[in-house]
Amino acid sequence: MLLLNLFALCAPATPPADAVRQALQSVANVIATKYNASVALAYHAPDVSSSTIVAAAGYTDAGLTLGTPSRPAQPDDIYVWGSTTKMFTATAVLRLVDAGNIALSDSVASLVDPFLVAANGTRLAASLGAAIEKVTIAELLHMTSSIGDYDGSKYTQDQFADFAHDFSPIEIISGYVPRLSPSAKPGTSQRYCSTNYILLGMVLAAQDWASKGGGEADWRAYDQKSAVLPTAVLRRTLLRGSTFVDAGRCSAFTPVHGFLQSYSSAHIPSQDVWNVSCVGGWTAGNYLGPVADVAAFTYELYRPSSLLLSAAAQAHLTNFSAPGKDPSHKFYGMGTFSLDWAIGTDGEEAYGHVGDTYGAQSQNTYFPSLGSALAVGTNVETSSQAQPAEATCLAYHAVVAALKGVAPPKCTFTVPQHFIGTCTCEDY
DSSP: OHHHHHHHHHSOOOOHHHHHHHHHHHHHHHHHHHHTSOEEEEEEOTTTOSSOEEEEESBTTEETTEEOOOSBOOTTOOEEOGGGHHHHHHHHHHHHHHHTSSOTTSBHHHHHHHHHHHHHSOOHHHHHOGGGGGOBHHHHHTTOSOOOOSOSHHHHHHHHHOTTOOOOHHHHHHHTSOOOOTTOOTTSOOOOOTHHHHHHHHHHHHHHHHHTTOOSOOGGGOOHHHHHOOSHHHHHHSSTTOEEOSSSBGGGTOSOOOEEOOBGGGTBOSEEOTTSBSOTTGGGTOEEEOHHHHHHHHHHHHSTTOSSSOHHHHHHHTOOOOTTSOTTOOOBOSSOEEOGGGTOOTTOOOEEEEEEETTEEEEEEEETTTTEEEEEEESEEOSSOOHHHHHHHHHHHHHHHHHHTSOOOOEEEEOSSSSOOEEEEOOO
């Protein structure tokens, strides 16, 4: 017995990276089975591993009982991230603010109109009404512009009537966004709306166009990846497997199919939407990449002394105060959701973004107390949007337990209706 005890004392403990990898794989298996989906998770923490730790489960050619499962999910698979694109767009805009090229108080129309005039001879007010001239860059970033969303039943019906059609930002703004009321009061209330981030993309394209001396104005000339990764060092280390799509179907960029549960308001049935256009609202939803890229970028964006943004710009990302709301209300900052609810730990912060697009739902989260980031990609779009958040709930607590060297707690995640839920765990 003494020899056995001595052996136990001398036996090496499971290295933290291996323990985290096992924890992630366990969660991936649970989520893939429960939601009949492919799922990939990535955890990035430089003090745990020299590289991002990734796990995957399920099949990429099946989901929601649709398709034929034949291709097992791989850790480096490319997922469609939808609204997570807004995190990159906000970063690019705030980089321009950091550089002094634009100000948060600038009118969006004053920046975009010269580009539009060169592109097709129009101005924003022609499509959105004169009230658009009162809307500022800060209000777009913070979702307080009063602008209506383009992404409703009509847009979806038109996209599904022609899967191959790539809707341009100019086409969306002119054809699918309701005109602002003359009595609109930007900056007085907050409402999540993807149109804001298409307009921010047009600001970025206009600034890029102007910096090159003007001339022919083409929104596709704007390089989204270079805008957020301006140095060679960053381009060598971040977003290496990532793409920002300005033309083409999702099937051209990834082997991961996307399965839509339903879209009742547009009368769209359950189906595989792998062949739909992946432009997805351009700078509001056109990012594709592996979970490792998203986790590493999320870490770099929010960590202290980030190479992407100044501390002042980072503070804008996580300023969740909103007009007309109690100071304790936390929803959306700039390109950033408050995600405290996804981990359910009193006093612990979590923030990042969620993505919900045709056939795909995702979440990426930064944990300040751990100095780490987690990314979750799935190939199904469910009405509850629960699977990325449940994976985050389970994975966060499983990773914390792994780092402590204890068994993971029993956790449950519930969504009353859609998206925001409750993560509840036993003590550990």
